[in-house]
Amino acid sequence: MPLGPLLLLACSTDPCAVDLDGDGFSSAASCPVGSDCNDLDDAIHPDALEICDGVDNDCNGIADEVIVDLDEDGHYAAGCPGGSDCNDDDDTVNPSATEICNAVDDDCNGKVDDVDDDGDGYAAIACGGEDCDDLDPLISPEATENCFDGVDNDCNGSTDRDDADFDGHLSAACGGSDCDDADDTTHPDAEEQCDELDHDCDGDTGDLDADGDGFTAESCGGDDCDDDDDAIHPDADDFCNDDGVDNNCDGRADFQDNDGDGTVAAECGGADCDDLDPTSNVNFDEICGDGADNDCNGTVDDADIDRDGDDDVACGGADCDDLDPQIHASLSEFCDGVDRNCDLDDVDDRDGDGVDCNSDCNDALVTVYPGATETCDGVDNDCDLLFDEGSLPCDQALPGIMDLDAGSFGWVPDENGFQDGPDDIEHVGDGDDAWDILVYEDHYLSGEWRFDADVTRTAGDGGSIIGLYVSRDTQGLTDGYFFGISEDTKVRWNAGRIEAGVYVPLTDASFAPYLMPGTDLPNRLSMEVSGSTIAFRVEGVTAFTTTVDVDVGRGYPALAVFDAAKDPGSAAFDDLYVTD
16 A cells, blocks of 8 residues: 555654664655665665675665675675675685586686696596596697507597597508598598598599599599599590490590591591501501501501502512602603603603604604604604695694694684793683683584694692683683693593583593603693594593583683692693694
C-alpha cells in the first residue's frame, strides 16, 4: 500500500522513525535527521563495513575508500584501487599463487588450469593442455622430433618414429619419406596436384601424373593429353584402328608416325615403309651403303636421286651424275660437250644413220645426214644448208623453211610477246599463269597440212609449255590443237586441244626419250593432218596420234606459250615449215 500517509503520520509524531530496511538507521531521504543513505538495503548504513564493490557502504559519501584484503593473503581485492586478488575470500587464490590443476584460476591470470611449469608456452596434458612433459621446455607440440633419443619430443604419441600428420609415412627427418609431416595430403603415395606443391615428395612441383605413365598432365604444363589413361602419352603408338583417339598426343588421331619423320606408316595407309627408321620414307633419297630402303621403293641401296632410271655408280649403278636427270647410261650423246651416257665422251649416233652427232646436222632423223637424198619435206636431208633442192616441184603452197626475220613470209606478231632476232623469234615470259599467242601465219590451213618448227627453251626451270598451235581464228586462244614441250626432271611433250579458251590434254604427260634435254638444244616439233588423223611428232618420230575433229583441225598456224607462274622462262622458235 502507499507509504505517503504513513510517512507523514510518522514524521508528525517522531521525525526520525522511518527505517524501511530495518537496519536501525532512519532514512536520510525521508527524515531531516536520518542517516541511512540507502534505506532499501540493510547492508548499507553508517555502521556498515566499507567493501570494494563500487558502493558507499558506510554512507560517508565515498565509495570504496578503504583497501580490502579479507583473506589476508597480502593482495587487495580486485575491486579495490590497486587490487588484483580475483578471490579475496580464499587466501590460496591471488596473483602470487601457483596454478594447479583444480578447475580454479589460482594465479588470477584469467585462465583456469593453464599450468606451464617449463615455460614453453604449452599447458601440461594433466591440466587439459598438450605438453606431454611440462618439466622440460624442449618437449612440446612445437618441438622437432629427435629420432634418436627415445623421447616423444613433439608430443604426438610416437617416439623416434615421427608421423605428425598421421598419413602413414614417417617424417623425412626420422629416416622416413614424408617431405611434409605436418600435411597429411603430402607423402610419397599422395596424388600430385597442380598447385606448385610437391605432394608426392618426388622433388618436383606441379608434375601431376594421375595415370602413372611418366608424363605430366597438360593442365600442369606437361604434354600428357589424357592423364586418366596410361596408354595415352607422347611415347605411345597411335594405332591405326579408326578409334578416333590421339594415342601419342600429337594432335592427330589414328596417325601413326613412330619415327617422327612426318610420314604415316604404310600399315596406316601412309607411305613410310619403315616407321621405326626416321631415315626411310618416300620423300627421302636413297643412301648407298646403309642397308636401308631409304626411298621406300622396295629396293635397298638403289640410289636414283635424279629419278632418271639409272642408279648412282656409288650404289653399283651406271649413272655417273645422279643429280642430273639428263645424264645416265640410257641416254644418247649430243656432241654438246657433256658426257650424257657416262661412256667418257659426248659422241654418239642417236638416229643410227651411220653418222655421229659431230657430222650429222640432225642426229635425231635417220633421213638426215651428209650425202642423204634430198626429199620434198622441208628438211635439209643432205646437210648442205639447202632445203628440198633437186626435188621440186613440192606441193607446198607456202615457203617451206622460214626464218622469222622481222615477221617475214607473212608471219604476223600478236602484241609484244616476242623479240625479233636475225634468224628467230624469242619469247620472254613473265610467269603470269597465262597463255600467249606470239605470232601467226595469215594463211588458213584447210586441207591436209603440216606445221613444223625448231623449239628451244633458252631459260627458266622448264615449267612453262612452249610449242605449235593451230587456231580457228587469230583472236587469241580459240578452238584448235596445241603441241609443245615442257621440262621438269624429264623433257616432256604435251599434246592437247584448246576448247573455249581452255587447254585440255589429250594424254597424260609422258617422257619421250628422243626429246632434247636442257636449254639451247632445239626440238623439232611437228603437227600433221592426213585424212581423219592428226599426228604429233618430235624429231620426225610420231609421239601421238588421234582422230582429228574436222572443224577444229583447220585453222591458222601460230606459236604459243603457257607461262607458268613459278617459271618466267623464255623460248626461241626457228626454221618454221608449213604446207597445205
